[in-house]
Amino acid sequence: MKKIGVLTGGGDCPGLNAVIRAVVRKSIQYDWEIIGIKNGWKGLINGEMELLTDYSVSGILPKGGTIIGTSRTNPFTNKEDVQRIVENIKNFGLDALVVIGGDDTLSVASKLYKIGISVVGIPKTIDNDLSGTDYTFGFDTAVSIVTEAIDRLHTTAESHHRVIVVEVMGRHTGWIATTAGIAGGADEILIPEVPFVIEDVCQRLKDRYSRGKKFSIIAVAEGAYPKAEDFPNTNNKESSNQNIGEAGLITQTEEKDAFGHVRLGGIGHTLAKEIEKHMMVETRVTVLGHVQRGGTPTAHDRVLATRFGVAAVELIKDENFGKMVALQGNKIVHITLEEATSKSKTVDMELYEIAKLFFG
Numbered sequence: 001m002k003k004i005g006v007l008t009g010g011g012d013c014p015g016l017n018a019v020i021r022a023v024v025r026k027s028i029q030y031d032w033e034i035i036g037i038k039n040g041w042k043g044l045i046n047g048e049m050e051l052l053t054d055y056s057v058s059g060i061l062p063k064g065g066t067i068i069g070t071s072r073t074n075p076f077t078n079k080e081d082v083q084r085i086v087e088n089i090k091n092f093g094l095d096a097l098v099v100i101g102g103d104d105t106l107s108v109a110s111k112l113y114k115i116g117i118s119v120v121g122i123p124k125t126i127d128n129d130l131s132g133t134d135y136t137f138g139f140d141t142a143v144s145i146v147t148e149a150i151d152r153l154h155t156t157a158e159s160h161h162r163v164i165v166v167e168v169m170g171r172h173t174g175w176i177a178t179t180a181g182i183a184g185g186a187d188e189i190l191i192p193e194v195p196f197v198i199e200d201v202c203q204r205l206k207d208r209y210s211r212g213k214k215f216s217i218i219a220v221a222e223g224a225y226p227k228a229e230d231f232p233n234t235n236n237k238e239s240s241n242q243n244i245g246e247a248g249l250i251t252q253t254e255e256k257d258a259f260g261h262v263r264l265g266g267i268g269h270t271l272a273k274e275i276e277k278h279m280m281v282e283t284r285v286t287v288l289g290h291v292q293r294g295g296t297p298t299a300h301d302r303v304l305a306t307r308f309g310v311a312a313v314e315l316i317k318d319e320n321f322g323k324m325v326a327l328q329g330n331k332i333v334h335i336t337l338e339e340a341t342s343k344s345k346t347v348d349m350e351l352y353e354i355a356k357l358f359f360g
Contacts, residue, residue, distance in 0.1 A: 002032040004316060005049070005089070006098040008066040009040035009073070009105030013124050013138035014297035015305035016066040016100060021057040022309025023098055028054060030317065035094065040101075041108060042073040045081045047088045061302060064295045074104070076111060089117065096316045098309075100124050102136075103341050106324060110337035113322040120315045121324035121337050122308045126293050128175040129344045132335040133326035137305040142169065142292040143180045149288055150184030150217055156284075157215040163205065163275055163283040167268030169292050170221030172344045174352075176292070181219035182355050188216065189355050190271075192223035193346050198271075202278040204360035209281075218275075224267055307332050 006023050008016050024034045036056070038048040050056075050068070060067055075081040089097070096118040099109040102125035109119045123130045126142035146168050157164045166186070168176050174191020181189035187208060190196050205216050272283040297305070304327065311325040311332045323334040 002027075002030070002095045002316070003035060003093050004032055004096050004098060004313075005035045005037050005044070005092070005094040006052070006068070007037035007040055007044060007100065008068060008070045008124070009099065009101035009108070010070060010124070011072075011102075011126075011293055012065045012070055013126055013293055014064050014141035014295065015137035015301040016070075016124065017057075017060040017063050018297060018302045018305035019100055019122055019124070019137070019309040020052070020067060021060055022306040023313055024052050024054065024057045026310045026313040030313075035092065036068040037097075039069040040071040040073055040105065041075050041081075041085070042071040043069070044088055045073065045075055045084050047084075047092070049092060062296050064297065072104070074108065076108060082112075082115075085112070086115075086117070096120065096321065098122065098312050098316070102127070103130060103344070106130070106337055107341040110322070110341055113337060118316075118319075118321045119337075120312050120321060121340065122312050123324060123326060123340065126176065127170055127173055129173040129346070130324075130340055131343055131345045132324070132340045133328065133345075135304065135327050137301045137308065138293065138297070139175065140300040140304075141295070141298045142176050143183065144298055145292050145295070146176055146180035146219070146288060147183040149286065149291075150180060150186060150219065153217060153286060154185070154215075157217055160282065161214040163216045163218065163272070163279070163281055165218045165220060165268045165272045165275070165283065165285045167220050167222055167285065167287045169288075171223045172346075174221040174224065174347050177219045177221040177224070178347050178352055178355055182351075182358070184217070184219070185358070186217045186219040186355075188218040188359050189352075190218065190220040190224040190267075191347055191352070192221055192225065193349075194352065195225055195227045197227050198274045198278065201271075202275060205275070205279060205281075208360045209279075218271070220267055220271060222267060 027034050034052040036050045036052045037043045100122040106121045113119050123136045125136045126138040128139040153164050268285040272285045276283045308325045324340040
């Protein structure tokens with residue numbers, strides 16, 4: 001009997017439980033034992049595990065979050081942690097690992113595969129920025145939540161003749177901002193792939209006002225940033241609570257997580273101050289934050305997550321390790337973990353050009 005470990009790493013995401021359920025149910029067909037590794041790589045380092053059964057996954061399909069917990073632990077910051085992972089895999093008799101995560105989590109999986117660990121990956125990120133797959137589960141749910149928020153903010157913006165800036169997730173890519181911005185009818189969409197000039201943004205908004213439209217909605221990804229000449233006073237701590245990080249990113253703190261990422265946040269407020277200064281129009285900010293990654297997954301994400309989970313078990317059955325399952329077209333395929341984590345999948349500029357038709 002094979003014994004398979006499954007873990008979820010990085011931020012929580014709608015659809016994680018659907019994947020876990022699919023992995024367990026498919027593995028039961030092969031009489032395999034599934035071990036849930038608690039709290040991501042941290043649990044594998046510390047040996048925190050639990051048996052997952054058909055009863056364990058009953059009723060979890062529509063639930064958000066992950067029943068086995070998650071963390072942003074990076075074992076490769078400490079050689080001893082990597083050694084403990086190798087030892088625990090042996091001690092618990094794990095024949096293979098199913099690793100569910102985004103770029104950071106899967107990059108660890110790729111490194112472990114290179115040192116001889118049997119591992120397969122499942123792409124998870126609301127940012128939809130993993131290479132080799134058209135979509136990741138969680139993205140559709142996040143877009144639906146942001147779209148609904150933009151729809152609701154329209155009425156307030158129009159009633160009060162305001163500009164409302166909606167800050168959404170998207171560290172390196174603007175998939176959520178672009179897709180939800182189009183769906184919600186945002187009047188401006190700012191993304192990391194296209195550094196913006198504040199004067200250009202304000203001019204488009206002024207043109208909109210000159211046509212009699214007295215309100216505007218701006219969707220901005222947290223990783224969007226101005227060109228170097230913009231926001232010269234942002235580093236003045238007396239005038240701003242925000243910091244300018246690498247590449248001009250607006251950050252909450254200079255501290256970094258286990259994978260070297262700073263905590264982004266604040267571009268919405270910084271942008272709002274500049275708009276008020278340039279246009280003399282009342283501007284408000286809504287930061288959706290973790291609301292985007294919480295709650296029940298959409299039907300699309302439940303189905304995609306289920307397909308990914310089943311496909312991952314099939315990879316293990318075929319002993320096809322070092323791979324990540326992916327969606328290409330309408331087919332589930334597999335690519336190497338190295339390919340999946342080699343670069344971020346940035347926003348399709350053809351899609352962004354469509355969005356730009358509705359700016360202003």
